[in-house]
Each structure stands twice: as structure tokens, then as C-alpha cells.
Amino acid sequence: MSATALQQGNSIKARISRDALVIRLGIVALVGFLFVAVALPLWSLLSKSFQNGKGEFIGLANYVQYFSTPTLFHSIFNSLWVAVITTVIVIPLAFLYAYALTRTKMPGKGLFYAVALLPLFAPSLLSAISLIYLFGNQGILKSWLFGGSIYGPIGIVIAQIFYCFPQALIILVAALALADARLYEVADALGTTKPRIFRTVTLPGAKFGLINACFVVFTLVVTDFGIAKVIGGQFNVLATDAYKQVVGQQNFSMGAVVGMILLIPAAIAFTIDRLVQRRQVALLSARAVPLEPKTNPLRDAALIGYVMLIGGLITIVLGTAVWASFITYWPYNLTLSLKNYNFAELDPGAWSPYFNSLKLAILTGIIGTAIVFTGAYLVEKTKLAPAGRAIAHLLAMLPMAVPGLVIGLGYVFFVNAPWNPLNIFYGTLTVLVVNCLAHFYTVAHITALTALKQIDPEFESVSASLKVPIWRTYTRVTVPICLPAVIDIAIYLFVNALTTVSSVIFLYGAQTKVASIAIVHMDEAGFTAGAAAMATMIVLTALSAKLLHVLLDKLVLTRLQAWRRR
């Protein structure tokens, strides 16, 4: 009897250590991946900025040179200035829009929200291309500028406003949607005036969202490459400087210095934002009563007008590029044609950049989702190797503070390094996929964590008590429960990999040029219409993916998730 008991014990023990082994291996693999994909490239960038062209350590010499070259360091002020102006304009605009969507009884909220989010499905430079069609040298509304030029800070700021608007809007809608009706009832009962209620209840409630939105917009503008490249003209900013140094002059060390400088405002913004958010106590207690907006005809009418104006402008600006892409010869022959879609005449790669982009987006979406979600699961739901999980989480959060251009530069130096056995991957789709994933890792990771935190923490315990291997519970219970979040992550990665310019601009190879880069090249070569056509293709693809997502959600997911219905 004791012998069989012992035997049984041993066999059980063996099976269990396999469970623990799998978890440990998973954590090691995750940390290893993030180390290679995130930490090492950043380290390469850092060390490159202290080396000369031959790779010898020269201390701060590159930095000294940078700051003694006025044309270079002047870009810092240009970048900051443009970013501040954009932030100051975008935040109030987006706040009012978000207020209309959350605190009024206006009709068509869903439609207006969707319209405002449209720019998310296009590369940043799409709005710049549109502005060129409207106000550029051949622009149909050029006279509106009274002799001013759209090429420069004005163009950058306007294009950035359109690009950043949805990003700020998402944050502010989330902030304003959470409100405790009781606070408003108390304020009302005390006879508080409307403006005072707004100042003492509404604004403080949205404070953290506002701060967060400011930092997000500021960072986006400082680090965006596409808009400044297309419409910046002679106006130099940090992002275009990095490109010129690396691609134009092959001066990698100086490129690294610019990259490091680019990292500073983003890192500062990220750090301050984190510190501020940490002080955010749960404003909304569990017993809060959700705020039900009241009808106020005058206010609602005014806000509908406002929302229609902004939504209309967004549609016009995005639509112009799309429309222009079908125009035979702007602005002289406005008949519609598909001539500009004949990429073979405009770009050596013909249509292949588009299909490369598609491949990149699909691979990033699928592989990325698998890595991110499994990684988040290991971090959140397992108990072994606490140090490893903490490191993995830290590395997963790091990309949030790193602009795409900077991570792209880091990859150039890292993958190109002669000592690196991975340099056989240079210019391959593999590098592009890993780079995109690294760039967009944090948001996906947070989405996965949020979903995982909502499911019962005892599933793993139950499964252990029933002697069921952990991966079985992962695939049979955890993933199915989190399917909506999993698909969200996949779509997020897909759309962003499709539209990104900055993170891949240094990394593509002859065979792997992607659509967003083809846009930059066609624009550089003066084929603006071709650039618009390629951008339109990206927008159409991204929107189709989103539409498919919505349909899938409505038709398939609801059926698969029958267990959610009472």
C-alpha cells in the first residue's frame, strides 16, 4: 500500500514539476524576448551616442558637437514649440467634443465618436498630404493663407491637430464618462451655479484624464516623423533631423545623439504622468451612481453645432487626400481616374510595399497578440519567479516612454552591429515585425492585464487542485473568456503596424519596403498623388479590419460568448 502511494506521489510530483517548468521556461523566454526586442536596442542607441564613426568610445564629444551646431540644437526649440502649441489647441477642442459626447443628450453620439476616431486609421502624414492639396503650392484654397506658406510650422501644427485629436479624445471621453451623479446632485441641492459646478466637480473629476491627454499629445507631436517630413519644409524638428543624419548623411553617431535627445521629453512626460496618475485615488467608489445626462436644449444645440463642425473638418481633411488620389491631374484636370494607383510608374516596388505592409500587419497582429497575451498571463496569473515577472513587466511598460523613431534607431544600431549574430535579419520582415511589436507593446500589454485582472484569481488554484495542467486552463478557460480583449489587441497591433512610419523608416530592406515608407518616398519624389493613393489604400485596409472586427463582434463573438448571457 505504502509503495503504491509512494509511486503515485512520485508520478504526480513529476507531472507537477512539468507545470512549474513550463511556467519558468515561459517567463525566461518572455524576459529574453523583451530583453532582445526592447532593452538591447535602447542600449545600442545609448552606447552609439558615445561612439565615433569607427565605434570607439569618445565620451560626450558627440553631444558637445551637437550643442555647438546651432542648426542642430535649434530643432529642439522648434520641436518643443510646435508640441506646446498643438497641445494647447487640441486639448480644449477635444475636451469640448468629449463633453458633448458624454454629458449631453445629443443624437448620433456613436457616429460622431467614430468620425473623430478616423485619423487613427491613417498614417500621421495623411493629414499633411491633405493640407498640401488644400493649401500647398497647387492648393485649391491657397489664397486663404494670404501669401503665407503651409510648408513649415503652421502646416505641422494644423496636421498634428488632426492627427492627435482622436488620441486626446479617447482619454477625455473615458475620463468624463466616469462621473458620480451624487456629486452633481449635492452641488445642485446646495444651489451651486453651473459654472462653479463645472469648475469644482466636472474639471477635478476629469483632471487626471486631462493631464494624461496633455502628455500623450505633447509626446506624439515631439516624436512624430511623418508630418514634419511631408509638410515641414525648411522647418527642422528633432524627428526629421534624426532621419537626415542617419539616412541622408550616414552619420549614425549624430543620429544616436538626436535619438537620445528625442527620448528626453518623451521620458520626462511619461515619468511625470506616471507620478501624477499614482496620486489618483479611486474617484469613483463602488457605490457611485452613474451620471445620466440631462436635456438642456440650448446647450445641446450649441454642442451639436460644434461637434458637426469638428467632425466635418476631420472628414474634409481626411477625405481630401482620398479624393485627390482619384483625381487625374490636380488641380488642372479634376476628372476621376485610377491612374495614381498604378504604383509601378511611381515607385520601383510597384504594389509590393502595400503587400509588405499587409504581411507586416498580419504577422504583428497574430504573433504579437500571442506573445503579449501569454506574457501578460505569466506576469499576472503565475506565482513563480517573482523577479523574472517583475522584470518582464518593467520591460513591457518601457516602450510607452520610447518614441517609435528612437526605437527604430536603436534597432538600426543593434541589428547592424557587426558583433550581433542577429544581423543576418537586417532588412527582413522579421525585424520589422519585432520592431513594430516592441514599439506598440505597452498598450497591448496593459489591455491584456486589464482583461486578466477581471477574471477570478482562483482559476489557477482550482485547476491545480484538480490536477489539470496550467496551459490547459489557459487555453480552455482564460483565453476564451478574454477573447474580446485578445481580438482588440490583435486589431490594435494590426492597424498600428499598418500605419506606422517612424518605427520602420530605418529598418526596411530592398525586399521589405512597406507602404508608409513608399508614401514618404513618393512624396519626396514629388508624386504627391501616388502618396495619397497609397495612404488611401492603408486607410481602406485599416478601416476594413476595424469593420470586420465590429461585424465579428456582433455576429460571431456574441454567439461564442453565449455563456455571458443570463
Add this chain to the structure above:
Amino acid sequence: MTCPRRERGQKKIMSTTVKVTGKSNGASGAPFLRIRNLTKRFGAFTALNDVSLDVMKGEFVCFLGPSGCGKTTLLRAIAGLDPQDEGTIEIAGRDVSRLPPAARDFGIVFQSYALFPNLSVAANVGYGLVNRRKGRSEINARVRELLTLVGLADQETKYPVQLSGGQQQRVALARALATAPGLLLLDEPLSALDARVRLRLRDEIKSLQRRLGVTTIMVTHDQEEALSMADRIVVMNAGLIDQVGTPSDIYRKPESAFVADFVGSMTFFDAEVAGPSQVRLGGIDLSCSDAGGFIKGSAVRIGLRPEEVKVRNIDAATANAIDTRVATLDFLGPFCRAQLHPSGAPGVTILADFSANLMRDLKVEQGQQLTVALPPEALRIFARGAPR
């Protein structure tokens, strides 16, 4: 009946094994679960402090104690979910101290039930069976058997959200029992249910446990639940075991003021030992059945359950008859709780429960004088020191 002799300082000794066999089975010999010197720390905080305990095969044991006393911690250590820092655990003679949960042979039901929401009731119950190289039909038969056992035979295709709280609880129970574990662990399994369902499930769980004879440990902070369900109760306080005993032992012979206070209600008042079976409360001398080994002159605490205060049939021969004034009367449904102020001992308040019946017969009213008796055998004597 004897008054226990132990003092708070000796608690460590108490917390080591107190072997009282469950009354429902005459099991003897080696315990099924043997816990020795278990210590668990969270940083600087000691959640379990050198805990030892034996549980016999087939027993139903309740861990009872106030919130934060370490009940869940002890249960999770037994399961191997949060392993202890020191000490050993043996299940069925096998040292499992270092083994992961899956090697320990137990079923567990959590307060949240942790039912897999995307699996049907049948799939939930069969979850642990699928892995054991059993045939489909064998698994289905077992699942049906278990669902019948918990009275949910007709619900197998439903999903957890479509069940009531009590039904979910029973599914969780069936799932935990499916693999026929040697040990069943329940962490506050009834606390998420409303009072009526709780009462019904109490009986159901208890009778199920009796029928299956599975050794069961249930965590609860509800003393009524523990008293009505357990073969033995383990009363815990601040990471230590205060007392282990049958429900009637715990209620009638609490070994510490803490246990006395936590299980049932009790009035405490300070007194002094005046003789071998005599204590002095203010100006009143009271006889008790045993001064608990305290020497004359020691400062002690006297505990008295409100329902033990006697009002009827008091005559000259009745021991410990004292004159009191009814200071307050609180109506609590089937009975009234009175605060009595003894005339001979100013500043002392004695709580007494008067049945509705008695209230009507004697017409007790607030402010009136009332002679009551404190039966000597009902006076419990503890060392001085506030119950923790």
C-alpha cells in the same frame, strides 16, 4: 463542570495539538492531516505563528475566528497554494510540505466559487476528470452522479451565470468532489449567499459530508455556522489557535476569555478570588463551582452568558441571588436583552436575556428593581486581561 485553568501566557501550549476525536466517528490512531509548527509570514507580519493541529479521517473541522486571524492563510497553506515558511504538513501519512498543490489530493471551494464561466455546469464538474484518461461515457456518468448528489441533475447544460448563487455553490462543491479527493477544503463557502439559502445549504453540505465521509475543513467567521456544522471547531486568533474542541465544548467550556467572547455573547466583569469557590464582585460575594485554580486574592475576570441569568423561582436558598436595577431593555424579537446594575456593586453591568414569555409573566420594566440569580456553574473565571 470545571472551570479551565489556563492563562493567556500559556496559549502557546494550547496551540499545540489538542487531540479530540470527532464525535461522529470513533476514528483513532494516526491523524489524516497532521500540521506541525506551521509559520507563515508576509514581510514582517506573522500571519500564522507556530500552529499545530491534527484532523482525523472523516472529520468535519471548522476554522473559526475574526477577520484577519489567519484562517484563509492556514487553509491555503494546507492546499499548498501559499506555502508556509516553516513547519510540516502531512496528509494521509505523506509529508506534503514541499509539494505543489496538484500533488496534495484535495478539492477546494472558494468564496467566489471560481466557476469557469465559459464552461457549462457539466464541463465545470468534469473539468478535473477529463485529464485522467477516462472515457467520455465514464466521465459523463460521474458528472451525472455528482450533479444528482448535489441536486442539480437537470441543470447540466446551463452556464454558471444562469444559476442562482446557491446553485453555483453546489456546482463548485460537485467540481471539488469529482475527483474523489481525500480532503475537502471550503473557504467561507456560504458567505456570499443570503441568509435563508445559507441555512439550507448548511444542512446540505453537512449531510453530504457525512454520507461521503470525506475529511473536510471549512473556514468561517460565522460562529453559528461553525457550531451547527462542525465535529470540531478550531478557534483562531491573531495567527494562533486558541482552542480546539467540539461545538459544545467551545460554547460551554471556553478556555479563554477570547473564545468565550467570540463564540456566543458574554458579559465580563472584574472580580477577585475570595476563596476556593468564592469570588468577590464589588461588595458582593458570589460562589462559583471552582475558582479555576486561582489563589485567593488573585484578580480575575468573570464571564457570564446572558441567557444563564435566572429570574424565576428565586428563594432564600438560591445561590448568588442579587438585587439589581433594570437599566435598559432592548427588544430583540424573541427575547429582550436587559442591562442590570447590581445594587451591591456599583459600576458593574450584567447582561441578561429575558424571553418574551418571561417578560409577559413578570412584567419586567425599565427602571424597576429585580432580583436575579447568577448560577455558580455558569460563572466562568479567567485571568485578568482584556480579551483580545
